[in-house]
Amino acid sequence: MKWICCQLGAREHYAIPRALFRLGVLQDLVTDAWVPPSSLLGKICGRQSKLRDRFHNELHEGSVKAFNSSLIVFEMLARARGLSGWPKIIARNGWFQRKVVSCFRSQPSTSDHQPILLSYSYTALEPFRYAKAHGWKTGLVQIDPGPEEERIVTEEAARVPELANGWQPAPPEYWSSWREECKLADCIVVNSEWSREGLVRGGVPAEKISTIPLAYEEPGVGQFAEPRLQRKYPDRFTFERPLRVLFLGLINLRKGVARLLEAARTLRDEPVEFWMVGPVETANASTSGDRGRVRWFGPVTRNQAAGFYRNADVFILPTLSDGFAITQLEAQAHGLPVIASKNCGKVVENGVNGIILDEPSAACIAHAIRDCIANPERLEKLASASRVRDKFTLEALANQLQRLGVTL
Numbered sequence: 001m002k003w004i005c006c007q008l009g010a011r012e013h014y015a016i017p018r019a020l021f022r023l024g025v026l027q028d029l030v031t032d033a034w035v036p037p038s039s040l041l042g043k044i045c046g047r048q049s050k051l052r053d054r055f056h057n058e059l060h061e062g063s064v065k066a067f068n069s070s071l072i073v074f075e076m077l078a079r080a081r082g083l084s085g086w087p088k089i090i091a092r093n094g095w096f097q098r099k100v101v102s103c104f105r106s107q108p109s110t111s112d113h114q115p116i117l118l119s120y121s122y123t124a125l126e127p128f129r130y131a132k133a134h135g136w137k138t139g140l141v142q143i144d145p146g147p148e149e150e151r152i153v154t155e156e157a158a159r160v161p162e163l164a165n166g167w168q169p170a171p172p173e174y175w176s177s178w179r180e181e182c183k184l185a186d187c188i189v190v191n192s193e194w195s196r197e198g199l200v201r202g203g204v205p206a207e208k209i210s211t212i213p214l215a216y217e218e219p220g221v222g223q224f225a226e227p228r229l230q231r232k233y234p235d236r237f238t239f240e241r242p243l244r245v246l247f248l249g250l251i252n253l254r255k256g257v258a259r260l261l262e263a264a265r266t267l268r269d270e271p272v273e274f275w276m277v278g279p280v281e282t283a284n285a286s287t288s289g290d291r292g293r294v295r296w297f298g299p300v301t302r303n304q305a306a307g308f309y310r311n312a313d314v315f316i317l318p319t320l321s322d323g324f325a326i327t328q329l330e331a332q333a334h335g336l337p338v339i340a341s342k343n344c345g346k347v348v349e350n351g352v353n354g355i356i357l358d359e360p361s362a363a364c365i366a367h368a369i370r371d372c373i374a375n376p377e378r379l380e381k382l383a384s385a386s387r388v389r390d391k392f393t394l395e396a397l398a399n400q401l402q403r404l405g406v407t408l
Contacts, residue, residue: 314372
């Protein structure tokens with residue numbers, strides 16, 4: 001059975017299509033942009049361009065169908081029309097779905113060729129309708145807990161309106177389209193028990209849901225892999241050599257940033273420094289934490305992110321809700337201990353390779369960080385055990401997808 005994977009963006013570094021390609025069952029990756037470094041677009045886009053991440057060398061011999069020119073036109077028109085926020089998200093999702101269906105229609109088809117179509121949530125409806133009309137099997141990769149996550153963020157925005165930055169819930173048509181996707185899906189893949197529980201509370205039949213964790217494979221695996229970093233911590237942290245706490249990702253309410261900044265204020269007199277790396281989606285963020293203890297770095301490339309992972313002492317993810325949060329695996333690939341909430345993929349083993357927060361509150365965050373400040377030797381033990389476990393490898397992902405395919 002062959003698989004077609006539809007993917008808007010470079011989610012999880014193309015882990016699912018790469019896993020399917022290794023199995024020899026990937027028929028096509030259909031995506032919005034594909035930019036090999038040797039291509040004209042790859043040569044002319046700047047070093048900071050997001051398009052530089054729209055390629056993976058492992059798939060260079062695979063069948064990839066992309067819409068580079070159409071994407072550029074869409075983005076230009078969206079900018080000219082002043083589209084932003086939800087109107088732009090919905091317009092982009094619709095554009096991608098139309099391009100996918102048009103791509104399917106342009107391909108020769110036979111009645112005995114019925115692949116499995118795997119598509120990510122919120123961009124799957126029209127491809128699924130086409131697939132069902134042609135007798136294909138369909139799998140929905142659900143990136144988050146759905147409406148349950150929106151409820152959580154709505155409550156947080158009401159709690160800290162000064163940081164909400166005009167946050168708005170999704171319009172009703174967004175969720176009605178998603179519910180139709182769920183109905184058309186033969187199976188729904190989530191990446192964590194947190195997501196599965198959220199979907200079930202939202203009315204999705206539990207028997208449709210399969211939990212398959214994300215996978216991460218650091219660049220240079222095998223004979224070209226870099227030697228594992230052996231972290232050394234000072235005998236004690238001081239204001240000259242503070243504990244360096246890294247947050248890397250979207251800086252928004254959903255990720256627990258408001259609680260993290262509250263904890264930073266609590267710890268303003270402690271030898272700790274918070275590194276905030278990623279696009280800022282909250283209002284007044286830079287004035288919400290203590291200026292002397294919080295440093296803001298903005299968006300970075302993947303290569304730049306690796307430098308932050310190497311130089312930090314501990315990674316923190318106090319998320320209120322995440323479908324998985326692959327940054328946990330990225331941190332572990334760099335031997336970095338992780339402080340995480342329970343509201344995401346279960347990557348951290350409490351007291352073994354990191355710390356699990358009892359709840360993502362400012363008090364719990366501050367308590368965990370104080371423990372790290374007071375016990376550098378414990379932090380070093382956590383770091384020595386922090387690595388990507390076998391259950392989060394591409395091989396494990398491939399095996400689970402293969403087993404899922406047999407059931408469809």
